[in-house]
Amino acid sequence: MKLYSYYRSSCSYRVRIALALKEIDYDYVAINLLDGDQASAHYREINPLKLVPALELAPGEVIGQSLALCEWLEETHPEPPLYPTAPLERARVRAMVTTVCSEIQPLCNMGVNNYLVSQHDATTESIQRWQAHWMERGFVAVESALAESGTEFCFGSTPGMGDIFLVPQVYNARRFKVSLDAYPNIQRVVDACNKHPAFSTAAPEQQPDYPG
Template structure:
């Protein structure tokens, strides 16, 4: 049986989420780097674009399943590899967990992603400072809401004291927040959970700096 394949870019926060879950569940997988920046981006050219017409990473292949979209991949992993679960069994905790995931997955990351920032500069003629301000604004706005929810929901991790999918989304988004110089002092609950996660082996293995395609 072939190993599952993960198409990934070291700095892609959406790929980072999936890497955390793969490592947490001890799934042996092959890492296939797709360079999102070099020569306009490998994700926008064949052969990768034939595989994933959305032209994004991550993309995950496992037997007859080939899918994009980090949330879809994460929920597939949860079904196929139930060891070390990341979705709470309790219905209320599960609902809160998925809400926090989506607050980041649809509420923050898409607005600050690479192609949107490129469009601001290349099509709307905005300067690099405006691009940076844009990313900072949307992450800050989303984190204000997230911090508010986490005040009630979080303990060591996003949802109480058990690691969940919400943590797989949180840490990569904090990584992006640091890149865009978001003032993280405003977010003590986010910081606490992020620091707790970064101590775990699965987050260290999934860290952008520790990927085979990492660059400075």
């Protein structure tokens, strides 16, 4: 099993956390997004979208998109579970995951940033304002959900799918100097996650392509 990943890609980070929680071994294949590795002919054959992550199960068997990958891992390796058992609680987790992967991250990814720079002459400062706007909009909803949950991790006493999606987004928020002062529950949960061995293993600074 090969994971095509970039150390600070939040989508790759999600899958690394899920793999670590499930204790699944894999080979790490670095795709340097800054150098344009994702646009190489070889990688386009693996993932025509030219995005990371991609999980190659066997030659010709590849799964892309982090949510699909995490769901596949949950279905094929059900222990430990990443969702609660009750349908309503599962729906709440999925709502939070969707907030991150549909309402925040797509508007804040490298492709959007590059487009804003090349087509709209965006500056570093305006990119940071753009990032803060969309992250804060989503974090308000996440903070509310975590305040209602009141558990150590997003939705329980053990980390699950919500935590898998939240931690990488907060990592990006800190990279772009987005203040988290208004989100004490987000900070609390992320601090708990970052003390967990699986999250430590999956962290960007622990990856082989981390520049140091």
